[in-house]
Amino acid sequence: MIRDYDYLIIGSGLYGAVFAREMTNKGKRCLVIDKRKEAGGNLRCEYIEGINVHRYGPHIFHTDNKAIWDYVNTHCEFNHFVYSPMANYKGMLYNLPFNMNTFYQLWKIKSPLEVRKYIENQTSGFNKINPRNLAEHAIKMVGEEVFNKFIKGYTEKQWGREASKLPCSIIKRIPIRYSFDNNYFDDRYQGVPVGGYNVLINSLLNGIEVRTGIDFFSARSHFSELAQLMVFTGKLDEFYEYRFGSLAYRSLRFETEYRPINNYQGVAVVNYTEKEIPYTRIIEHKHFEFGKQPGTVITKEYPIEWKKGNEAYYPVNDLYNNNKFKKYQKLADCESNIIFGGRLAEYKYYDMHQIIASAIKKVKTLHY
Structure with a gap:
């Protein structure tokens, strides 16, 4: 035919x-x-x-x-x-991904060696644990303080599930650096x-x-x-x-608005890591292309559970x-x-x- x-x-x-x-x-x-x-x-x-x-x-x-x-x-x-996003936790700003800037903002430690020791002390109780979920994996990686401030609330908003019920694979995408490098990705291009x-x-x-x-x-x-x-x-x-x-998916709802100001947040993306704030991040789009426009456009991103009729964004x-x-x-x-x-x-x-x-x-x- x-x-x-x-x-x-x-x-x-x-x-x-x-x-x-x-x-x-x-x-x-x-x-x-x-x-x-x-x-x-x-x-x-x-x-x-x-x-x-x-x-x-x-x-x-x-x-x-x-x-x-x-x-x-x-x-x-x-x-x-x-891509060099920021994290907002209870009104304080921190660099992402986790790097020496972040650790200095948290603990005022300047030495990578001292930061490693500090984190090792926080994670020592998890060294022999084979992580069964995201929470255990994250704490084993960076300790409870970093987990509670930057990972737990954001992740639970994003996925609509407790961190202890999510797979480890989600957190493995997040880099940790002992250098003052705010580039989120390790890729060359x-x-x-x-x-x-x-x-x-x-x-x-x-x-x-x-x-x-x-x-x-x-x-x-x-x-x-x-x-x-x-x-x-x-x-x-x-x-x-x-x-x-x-199958289960996560969906998203976006609230986009124009602001008649030159610069809203000074960076393309700010993650809001505490669970009490309903959106996960604010995107200021002009920064992706180094815009010089007199106004700006921002988007608040709200994760929601997928149901029929919604767009499916992330597989669970x-x-x-x-x-x-x-x-x-x-x-x-x-x-x-x-x-x-x-x-x-x-x-x-x-x-x-x-x-x-x-x-x-x-x-x-x-x-x-």
Whole structure:
């Protein structure tokens, strides 16, 4: 049976856009559809008063993979932004990630050797413990004081669960340094697209048919007949009509406002680490591109539990949900004409460079 397209790609986020770009470059006919009104997924920016606003939370591209860095730079120019957020705990400001600036602000200790000894004294009771959860892992890493001030409240807001009931893997992403280095990431390459992420997405999807405002599930049988192969980047449990029940996700609510002042907080992101403050962070978007605009735009980010109808942002990768996901994955593994990729379809936290690498790798495995 002759189809209109070689690939139907459901979702115009980074995985879908890269896959469509690579296949189009190989002469394949691709159709990209997305239920949102604009393409780009969570990378989509909104232009407000001359400022590119990260509508779905801050995105900083970072990687150690030169091939991936070169790849994105063929589609747009990146600036030299370095992510150096601050933490606000009870009105006091501290540098992130945990480094000598943070430790000096806490304890007025200047020597890395003395800081190491100080932390070792706080963690000595946990040396022989094999951490079973995030709380135990964090305390073993940095001690109870740092855990209670900077990790516990923020993490429990973010995930809606007690730190003692969350997996260790979440906290392993946070670096600890015994130097005065405020760069959050260790990666060699880092930046934000000049002109915002819409520039990157528009380049990836240039010349490709994209239909927005279309819900695949509203006409599933129709869209399934359009192409030889399908690429699905949405929620895997939804694809299989929640056969084994819903997987758990965290969602987000954003409150964005324009302020007629030049500079609100002096940094792109301030994390609010105490649990009593309902939002996790305030984002001031102009700092991602070193803006000189007379006004500014800020966004307060509120984590909420996902429910049907909300956007799913983060998979809750605890043992219960991971085991449930494996049941869905077995169904997906049996599909011969469907490719599942991206954070939601794979129920896995990905950074942007990992998503790009995953999409390119998948393209290379396919026979044209």
